[in-house]
Amino acid sequence: MRPIHMILSGFGPYPGREEVNFSKLGGNGVFLITGPTGSGKTTIFDGITYALFGAASTQVRDKSSLRSDFAEEDTETYVELLFWHKGKEYTIRRSPKYERRKKRGSGVTLSNESALLLEEDKRPLETVTEVNNRIEEILGFNYKQFKQLGMLAQGEFMELLLASSRDRVEIFRDLFQTKAYEELQRRLSEEAKGLKDRLTDLSSRMAELLGQAGFEKTEGLLPAELAHQVKEDWEKEKLRKREVEEELKRTRKSLKELEEKGAEYFKLEKELFREIEKNKKKKKDWEEQAVKAASLETALTELLEKNKLQREKEKRELKELLEEKKESQKKQKELLGWERQLLEIEGAIKEKKREEEGLLFLLKEFSELAKEQKKQESLKQSYEIQLKKEKEVRARYQEKEELYRSTAIGLAARFLEEGKPCPVCGSLSHPNKAKVSKEVPDQQEVDHWKELAQKERVRLDEVFAATQENLGALKKRKADTKAACEKEGILDEAEGKEKYCLLQQEEKELCLRLKNCKSKEKEAKGLEKLLLSLEKREETLKRQEEKGRLREEGETEKLRERLSKESLKAAEKRTIFEEGVRVEETLKEKLEATAKRLSLDISFVEVERKSLECQIKELEQKRDFSVARLGKLKTAWETLKLRLAERQELEEKYGIWQNLDNITKGKNKDRLVFEQYVLAVYFEEVLESANLRLAEMTSGRYELRKVRRVEDARTTNSLDIEIFDNYTGKCRPVKSLSGGESFKAALCLALGMADMIEASIGGIRIDTLFIDEGFGSLDEESLDQALKSLLSLTGQKHLIGIISHINELKERIDQQIVIEKGRSGSHIVKK
Numbered sequence: 001m002r003p004i005h006m007i008l009s010g011f012g013p014y015p016g017r018e019e020v021n022f023s024k025l026g027g028n029g030v031f032l033i034t035g036p037t038g039s040g041k042t043t044i045f046d047g048i049t050y051a052l053f054g055a056a057s058t059q060v061r062d063k064s065s066l067r068s069d070f071a072e073e074d075t076e077t078y079v080e081l082l083f084w085h086k087g088k089e090y091t092i093r094r095s096p097k098y099e100r101r102k103k104r105g106s107g108v109t110l111s112n113e114s115a116l117l118l119e120e121d122k123r124p125l126e127t128v129t130e131v132n133n134r135i136e137e138i139l140g141f142n143y144k145q146f147k148q149l150g151m152l153a154q155g156e157f158m159e160l161l162l163a164s165s166r167d168r169v170e171i172f173r174d175l176f177q178t179k180a181y182e183e184l185q186r187r188l189s190e191e192a193k194g195l196k197d198r199l200t201d202l203s204s205r206m207a208e209l210l211g212q213a214g215f216e217k218t219e220g221l222l223p224a225e226l227a228h229q230v231k232e233d234w235e236k237e238k239l240r241k242r243e244v245e246e247e248l249k250r251t252r253k254s255l256k257e258l259e260e261k262g263a264e265y266f267k268l269e270k271e272l273f274r275e276i277e278k279n280k281k282k283k284k285d286w287e288e289q290a291v292k293a294a295s296l297e298t299a300l301t302e303l304l305e306k307n308k309l310q311r312e313k314e315k316r317e318l319k320e321l322l323e324e325k326k327e328s329q330k331k332q333k334e335l336l337g338w339e340r341q342l343l344e345i346e347g348a349i350k351e352k353k354r355e356e357e358g359l360l361f362l363l364k365e366f367s368e369l370a371k372e373q374k375k376q377e378s379l380k381q382s383y384e385i386q387l388k389k390e391k392e393v394r395a396r397y398q399e400k401e402e403l404y405r406s407t408a409i410g411l412a413a414r415f416l417e418e419g420k421p422c423p424v425c426g427s428l429s430h431p432n433k434a435k436v437s438k439e440v441p442d443q444q445e446v447d448h449w450k451e452l453a454q455k456e457r458v459r460l461d462e463v464f465a466a467t468q469e470n471l472g473a474l475k476k477r478k479a480d481t482k483a484a485c486e487k488e489g490i491l492d493e494a495e496g497k498e499k500y501c502l503l504q505q506e507e508k509e510l511c512l513r514l515k516n517c518k519s520k521e522k523e524a525k526g527l528e529k530l531l532l533s534l535e536k537r538e539e540t541l542k543r544q545e546e547k548g549r550l551r552e553e554g555e556t557e558k559l560r561e562r563l564s565k566e567s568l569k570a571a572e573k574r575t576i577f578e579e580g581v582r583v584e585e586t587l588k589e590k591l592e593a594t595a596k597r598l599s600l601d602i603s604f605v606e607v608e609r610k611s612l613e614c615q616i617k618e619l620e621q622k623r624d625f626s627v628a629r630l631g632k633l634k635t636a637w638e639t640l641k642l643r644l645a646e647r648q649e650l651e652e653k654y655g656i657w658q659n660l661d662n663i664t665k666g667k668n669k670d671r672l673v674f675e676q677y678v679l680a681v682y683f684e685e686v687l688e689s690a691n692l693r694l695a696e697m698t699s700g701r702y703e704l705r706k707v708r709r710v711e712d713a714r715t716t717n718s719l720d721i722e723i724f725d726n727y728t729g730k731c732r733p734v735k736s737l738s739g740g741e742s743f744k745a746a747l748c749l750a751l752g753m754a755d756m757i758e759a760s761i762g763g764i765r766i767d768t769l770f771i772d773e774g775f776g777s778l779d780e781e782s783l784d785q786a787l788k789s790l791l792s793l794t795g796q797k798h799l800i801g802i803i804s805h806i807n808e809l810k811e812r813i814d815q816q817i818v819i820e821k822g823r824s825g826s827h828i829v830k831k
Helices: 041-053 128-139 143-149 165-175 179-212 223-261 263-413 443-488 493-598 602-665 674-697 739-760 780-794 807-812
Strands: 002-011 014-021 029-034 078-085 088-095 098-101 108-111 114-119 702-706 721-725 730-733 768-772 799-803 816-822 825-830
Touching (some): 002 041, 014 041, 029 041, 029 780, 041 088, 041 143, 041 768, 088 128, 165 674, 179 602, 223 602, 263 443, 263 493, 602 674, 674 739, 674 780, 702 739, 780 807
Parallel strands (some): 029 799, 029 816, 768 799
Antiparallel strands (some): 002 078, 078 088, 088 114, 702 721, 721 730, 816 825
């Protein structure tokens, strides 16, 4: 990137429009920007950086403060830059956010941040985001990289030289775009971890599958052993299933023979069971009917008791109601006298308010009277001041007039000669001629002071008239106030305030009494409503008592009728139950006779039958278990073959990816992280390029070296710098260099890094280098060496701009941009 032409308007210390024509400085070479401290030298760099990236050249300058404080309200603030890059010209214009005068009407308005980029054969870009993205795309580097490569800003010049190794890694990572190596390392780790997780998951699923098939201890077994064990268990389970099915067949046959032998007995037994069940139902019906009758009898007793309690409750409520009514009537009589008292208090409050209004008016009059008195004093002082001023001006006028008249006599005396008569007195001798004063007023000055004296006299008369007028009004207000005081019966303002406060206190007491009376009035109205409510409640209770008595009599009679019917039904059901018991006894005798005839041990038959049924159930469960396990074993065998093949493939892949991950992480014999290795290579090449210039600038004394440490290279300490001194043959820290030596080392390091960027990263080309201050720390020889090194760059088609105010550079560099500083801002006077 090479700047061609730049316009600064209302920017930094420049109040108006300033132009910098870089094309006049030549296609290559060194130029100087010089001027007083604070004149705006660095602002030239700020303009270029802001135009390209929307930010100043240093972090201490915020873009919100770029608007010039010297600029007129109508002046626009913007930077316009025409630059060349890779054979093409581009024009970019940016404006920061600032306040300006409205184009229509008065006041100011906020002008938002804006950007515009023009390039050949493409549409203009007019949004800040589009312009920012396109500029980085054109140049191939961002703001941070530009500051490191093309803009060595004041205060940040030594940053790369003195930065910690960790910070230097971050700088190099951005400049040499090695984040891809870090991303590669991360992806290798993720891929290795993913394969390991898949292996772990596969092992878990295989263990779960074998566990479902009945294998508990599978750890430590090889895949072939697992397969053999599954197949062996499958064959054993087939044999076990056949044995269980044969045993089940024999047991079912025995159960059938036993059931046929006791069929007749069980038939009678079932009949007996049916009869017993019928009798149970009959007994249950009888018992339920008896409970029902007893329940009705209990309900009747409870109803009578409940009715008794309800009557007592209603009588108690009625008695309480009559007592409450009597008490309310008594309170109502007591509250009748409060209505008259309420009217008296309201009248007294109105009277107090009237007196308060009169006193409040009088107090306001006192306040206005005090204001009038102050006004009169102020007018009196104004009159005295104006009187003094009028006297001074009149005296000055009289003095000027007297001097003017005496001057006329002095002018006539100039023409008197010895021996010739005076035209005034006729004397021939003139020993003491009148002299003319050096400070002689003319007629115009005399007239001016006369006019001033007359104006001051007019002002004096006006002030006097205003004083007299206000004095009359003051006397009238005093008289009116005195009459009002006599009417209200007070002597002065203090007594009026005291009486006003007393009236307010009395009014508060009356208001409290009024509130109490209203409360009593409200209570009386409430009692009246309560009495009406109590009378209605009394009538309601009497009606409810009569209705309740009639309803209870009817309910009691109905319940007695139901009790009589249910008792009769209970007796009938008892008779039916007793008949069923006799039938049950007959069946039992018949069942015993049949058992003797069949010669059966009934208890043994039942026990044997239950035993056989349990055996059958157990055998069926064993058979079902074998069938299920055979299915699981078959599934496990088929699935296991697939899982084992998959596991072998995953283990091979995992071995490859894990080995790559270990290599890039630094788990290798050299313990070197992959990205650190790449950065170290770049760093060595940067130092090599920097040392070529440093050797020239220091007469071969110094060279920059990367620190060699015997420690873990996986850390970010692999880019530390030390300085090798060829005079002593020893290395020492770069911080031990002097100010001038540090400047030369930092400059060489920055230039070496720029060389490496251009050589190694495609698309990035650094055609222009800007250096802000730093040359003041160099002696004459070092300055010559630094300039020689910089001039060698210009032979490679580089343009180098230097900010400095030291005279040595002004004498050595012909191409200069000179800035002049004034009270109204700065201006570029030489371009």
